[in-house]
Amino acid sequence: MSQPSMPTPRTRVVREADRGVYDRETAYRILDEGFLCHVGFVADGQPFVIPTSYGRKDASLYIHGSAASRMLRQMKEGIPVCITVTLLDGLVLARSVFNHSMNYRSVVILGKATLVEQPAEKLEALRLLSEHILPGRWDDARQPNERELKATSVLRLPIEEFSAKVRTGPPVDDEEDYSFPTWAGVVPLEMTAGTPVNDPRLDPARKVPHYVSNYSRQH
């Protein structure tokens, strides 16, 4: 069982506070469905927001990248970061412009990332990351060698100070607007996978594996 998490003043959802959720299960479900996060960090007073992929295991979020990247170089210093994951579920069309909205699920995690240095732990984190994005792929690919592991940095952010925000369902209009003569409802949005495209240099005898042809983010 996950322990309930109390919002801090920094993670308490201020706007539309009824959309704020703080339990780990909800946050983990969102984190497990997504694999693209936006990482915020500060350098010389300027915030930067960089997209990257991530993996999760228990209360650890892992990101990785080139050991030489600006983002990872900064973050290795143990500076405060914010990692945000957003899943967009739909456009919400109300009768009034003002009450238009979006259905979405998002998680915001604050904290300090630490470098995963121990080689076995680093390799395991890379496996987690790979399996988070595309379960089944790791065992089917050529494993990382010494040189590649050296060129890669892995950072771990503890999922301790976090909040999630969720909006679902139909539009909510002001009572007097329900008679306004327009369509209202939701346009569902979803990230979908298309037909896999063979690498032009692929051996034509090689088949698309099941974990690719059955790929879906809905768990």
Place this chain on the structure above:
Amino acid sequence: MSQPSMPTPRTRVVREADRGVYDRETAYRILDEGFLCHVGFVADGQPFVIPTSYGRKDASLYIHGSAASRMLRQMKEGIPVCITVTLLDGLVLARSVFNHSMNYRSVVILGKATLVEQPAEKLEALRLLSEHILPGRWDDARQPNERELKATSVLRLPIEEFSAKVRTGPPVDDEEDYSFPTWAGVVPLEMTAGTPVNDPRLDPARKVPHYVSNYSRQH
């Protein structure tokens, strides 16, 4: 014609520099296809990254929100922000774990946002935002009234200091890995719209408008 834009030391793409593009047309195409951005700002030394929608007109990016929101309250002070838009186009499966990648298009904009205060300009910015997300909707919805306009803040970020990053195409493996016995290629990913869902309180005689049934992000 758009003027070419020079990268600053802060926006120069460091990693995979061949993926960095700095021309306005490319950045605008990415900004116009997306409508969800992640806004980074700093409060008490802590970065925050918040998802929100946006609109664009020429070299202006507009975001809006409740006048009471933490993000907009902070940003109205003229603090440095970073707005990032990321479109995910596919998973790139190489033979080696190390060369796995993603196809994506992203834009990072740095700068200071300013409050749009003049009422006519604010209303026009809200129209731009609405038309950016769902062209055709604005004229079909109940227009904002005084009270709603007061409760909404609109911020403008000039698109001056920016960079875009684009990866497309098949995996790129090390030459010696091309004989490794595994599938390699791209799993295309796309944000797709599902069948519109009527509001439960919708007048059943009302039809789904064309701008909803034909909705697509590809322009």
